Amino acid sequence: VLERLRPQVERPPETFEDFYRREYSPIVGLAYALSGSRSRAEDLAQEAFFAAHRNWERLASYEQPGASVRRVVANLSVSAFRRRAAEAKAMARAAFGERTELPDLGSGDPEFWEAVRALPHRQAQVIALFYLDDRPIAEVADILEMSPGTVKRHLHNGRQALARRLAIQEDEG
């Protein structure tokens, strides 16, 4: 399952700066889809990149170091502790006169992402990675460290729940 995360020694390692510049936007997008707040999304992304920076020597040898960052974001975004920490950070920013909330991203279908965030955590994570990151089942399974079968089940159940919530006639398996 973790084939893509195993060290690959053939290619020269990417610098963390290049990795950051390449992955920042999609990571923030994933965090936004799962958190619904631009400020929180950027904070979550920052935390995930901090974790990657600490372990970059090891992550740089992986074929997909971004998978690790996505896993951190996916887990942090559903953490109640992380939500409270983000709220505390926002209050601290307000106390120091900084903007507490950045302008919303204004995605075209906020109702859809709101429905995604209302799903059980695992289903929401699978839906976000599958559609937003446009990743195949196997890669989603790698990132979330679950079997492809489990990913398929969460994807199916998530789709069914979204269809009901959004009143869409779902005819796919």
Add this chain to the structure above:
Amino acid sequence: MSLDARARRAAQDLRRAVNEMDHSGPARSSFERFDQLWRRRQRNARIGVILVASVLTVAALVFVARAIPRAERPAAPPIHNGRIVYGRSAPGVDETRLFTVNPDGTDEISLPVSFTDCAEWSPDGTKLHITAMEYPGSRLRPAVVSADGTGFTLLNATSNADLNLGCGDWTPDMSRLVLEGFPETGHPELNGIYSVRASDGGDLFLVSRNPFGGYDAVPQVSPDGTSVVFLRNDPSRHLPGPQTGALYVVGLDGTGVQRITPWGAARSSGKLVAGRPMDRVRRSAS
């Protein structure tokens, strides 16, 4: 529109919005800002580690200090000021005067006090505790005077008009004096070891009362400041000679009084009972 189609379109919209955000807000998304935050976090982490290490070190020291029984702690080293204090009595005159002098006999200073009976250097060697009277015939009270004879202060805050507070010793922190107390007339229950505040003689505290109607004398505070050793007299035993009794120990807080020598054996048991304090020369910072 199917759910799958709507999901893919919503994902495409969000990706586009994120990309536009990235262009409109470079300050928050730039690697330079991330690097700056990373360095700040590393610095804060180092400070945190130092603070935690400091707190743990202090806690460990406090723990170790408390774990060592007080009696096992090394006594503070004596402060040497090099001078000797001694008393001189004029023949036929019931009065003793005090002097300090260098060990080679030079620079003798007559302390401007009279009616004194004993003297004890403070632990830091800067002051002397002496026994004095406010006027001839008044009750004995402790007093302090500097080594150079200045700053004489009679510590007469004690109001008991029948109680004499005689010779004694300093506590190691110089906050209190431990003294032998005895009545002027009658009242044998006043015999005992007392302590008073060294600053003004107030806060009189009875450390131990002599239950035999005899006297308690020459209290000496232990180096760790927790207990007092003194001579206790029992007149019913009719022991031969003056200053005869037994050595006792009691906590400075008045607890745990106990006899530590046989009766009658205290007479020649060293400094404490070698005689009345003024019978011997006391040197500073011995």
